[in-house]
Amino acid sequence: MKNSRRKFLHHSGLAIAGSSLAFPHILSAKNWKVAPSDQVNVGLIGCRQRGFAVLKDHLTMPEVNCVAICDVDENVLNEKKAELKDKYNQDPKVYLDFRKLLEQKDIDAVIIGTPDHWHCLPSVYACQAGKDVYVEKPMANSIAECDLMVAAANKYNRIVQVGQQQRSGEVWNAAMKEIWSGKLGKLRRANIWANFNYGLGPKKVSDTPAPNGVDYDFWLGPAATLPFNDSRFHGSWRFFWDYGGGLMTDWGVHLIDMALWARKIETPPKSVLASGTHGEFSDRSTETFNTMSVLFPMEDDYLIQWEHTAGTQNGPYGRLYGIAFVGENGTLVADRRGWEIYPEWDNAKKANKIEESKFNSEANSTVLHAQDFVNCIKTREQPSCNAEVGRNVALYAHFANIALRSGAYKLNWDVGKGKFDHKAANKFITPKYRSPWELPKAV
Ligand SMILES: NC(=O)c1ccc[n+]([C@@H]2O[C@H](COP(=O)([O-])OP(=O)(O)OC[C@H]3O[C@@H](n4cnc5c(N)ncnc54)[C@H](O)[C@@H]3O)[C@@H](O)[C@H]2O)c1
Structure with a gap:
């Protein structure tokens, strides 16, 4: 296993502390029962319809925190920030530029809910930044972009789940x-x-x-x-x-x-x-x-x-x-x-x-797909719709x-x-x- 649990903790920024002052999101009501070492911090890029729905599916898991959201539409960003606070007790940082979000050290994984022409670069840069990736389907808007995303997942040993939830x-x-x-x-x-x-x-x-x-x-x-x-x-x-x-x-x-x-x-x-x-x-x-x-x-x-x-x-x-x-x-x-x-x-x-x-x-396949992703983030096993499956x-x-x-x-x-x-x-x-x-x- 190339990416050990220890590395996972290092990326999440949680290994050094458990201090709720250093990591205020740990105080959130939904998380106090989950050991810091088991928590998974996600950032959302592209927040409007599907991206936000997938984030909500992730938030059904007590170990998941939303620590960052990004959109190029401030109206969407503000609306989702307020909803996350009011209904989900989450207080994410907000970004207009996904490259800045990717610099945030405590993010373990990103969910990419942008239109198809904006799947490739955020995914590749996220892999390069050491984040795992849930990217919506279709994997990308061209053959060459799909190839690049598979190469990035492999080179940086990232867990990539493509949003074809039927697989789960x-x-x-x-x-x-x-x-x-x-x-x-x-x-x-x-x-x-x-x-x-x-x-x-x-x-x-x-x-x-x-x-x-x-x-x-x-x-x-x-x-x-x-x-x-x-x-x-x-x-x-x-x-x-x-x-x-x-x-x-x-x-x-x-x-x-x-x-x-x-x-x-x-x-x-x-x-x-x-x-x-x-x-x-x-x-x-x-x-x-x-x-x-x-x-x-x-x-x-x-x-x-x-x-x-x-x-x-x-x-x-x-x-x-x-x-x-x-x-x-x-x-x-x-x-x-x-x-x-x-x-x-x-x-x-x-x-x-x-x-x-x-x-x-009646089971919600997107919730199951999100659970599979979060589980794989921890185990470093391949998810049900990894980059190869999504590309193919x-x-x-x-x-x-x-x-x-x-x-x-x-x-x-x-x-x-x-x-x-x-x-x-x-x-x-x-x-x-x-x-x-x-x-x-x-x-
Ligand atoms: N798995 C499924 O069943 C399913 C269902 C619907 C949509 N999808 C996929 O989800 C993705 C999003 O679809 P949608 O219907 O939610 O689209 P949408 O247009 O409603 O939302 C896309 C959001 O991304 C934002 N955005 C665009 N470029 C951005 C950038 N560079 N950085 C940050 N934010 C950016 C937009 O402002 C918008 O808020 C698509 O790839 C679509 O195919 C999957």
């Missing part, structure tokens, strides 16, 4: 157990669909000055300079290529991950076939694809199929999103609430090939978008060279960072 969820763990038991027979296909109204994107609005308290240039960060427009800002950035990848990355990394896990696949696809449309909705402002169908032909007679139709909320088996794991003996259909098995019919025996069964769970599935989603954006429709990936067999597609591998931000060549 009861529903999906039970589904995997069922599939791996062999009951379904050989798993031949995973049909995945994700239909969401929100996928159509925000309503078109005119450019305006950025709201007071927002450091818009910092929000853009490595992305190109553009005038402020609310339809590209909080929450809605996910429909613009500079910041996100639309439904393909938003939901693709959650669901394709399950199709990979079911067959224990840990490598990127060798090829991808994608088609789709952007669709012209005159009142909507988006760049990403509204409708997509994607095929990943895998080895050993396995096919992963993805489809989404933004602006609809129906899908197969009465589920707006889900996966049908198609096996020789039956199909297991799952979403986050549960799954059921539809058996194949045996003509000779005049009976179902296997028994019908169902599984449901992010590549599937990015490959699909790139196949369509480049006009190639079919792409082959050379793992050794880290390149596609298509010139235009290769241009999407590494994003161009806007100065003064630089994508490091190595970590």
Whole structure:
């Protein structure tokens, strides 16, 4: 174990004291029963929706303290600071620049809840600063950024948990157990669909000055300079290529991950076939694809199929999103609430090939995912969705978008060279960072 418990204590700044004067957060009501050596101090970077939700999930654990929060929107920062004080008895330091937060010595781990284009640099710098990282999904907004984040996690021996909470969820763990038991027979296909109204994107609005308290240039960060427009800002950035990848990355990394896990696949696809449309909705402002169908032909007679139709909320088996794991003996259909098995019919025996069964769970998978992360911070074991897992599935989603954006429709990936067999597609591998931000060549 390269990173010993002692080092963990050293990073947390708690080994030398136990003095509540030196570490006032230890006085907080939720923590006085937890030995200082067992406490985990976290900082949150990107506080609005998901980041704050993930922080709250961490705060369900008595050993977790929130000692710092950072956002480029002061309005968000002030609101979350007040909520943390009033409802969670936490008194974090506040920052507008994540690099300053990373200098705070008593932080053991950071939670990164920024838009996708702002996942890479905070993660890499956090690893370099000796902090463990919970970074939201998709791991990053490009292939090269994902690679760099894996390299940083490995080089600095950091625990990195990517926010694909389904890996920790009861529903999906039970589904995997069922599939791996062999009951379904050989798993031949995973049909995945994700239909969401929100996928159509925000309503078109005119450019305006950025709201007071927002450091818009910092929000853009490595992305190109553009005038402020609310339809590209909080929450809605996910429909613009500079910041996100639309439904393909938003939901693709959650669901394709399950199709990979079911067959224990840990490598990127060798090829991808994608088609789709952007669709012209005159009142909507988006760049990403509204409708997509994607095929990943895998080895050993396995096919992963993805489809989404933004602006609809129906899908197969009465589920707006889900996966049908198609096996020789039956199909297991799952979403986050549960799954059921539809058996194949045996003509000779005049009976179902296997028994019908169902599984449901109300357990909060994000809380379980946070618990897994905090446990791994202490044990230095690998979490359920480590950097490699997060990178691998992010590549599937990015490959699909790139196949369509480049006009190639079919792409082959050379793992050794880290390149596609298509010139235009290769241009999407590494994003161009806007100065003064630089994508490091190595970590
Ligand atoms: N795991 C899940 O189920 C799940 C669900 C929703 C969102 N997400 C992911 O969570 C992330 C955040 O999504 P969201 O919907 O909360 O976005 P959001 O726009 O609501 O919040 C992002 C916050 O980050 C801040 N921010 C932007 N750049 C920053 C910077 N450089 N430093 C500090 N703060 C910065 C913004 O001001 C904003 O407050 C995304 O990566 C998204 O894909 C995951």
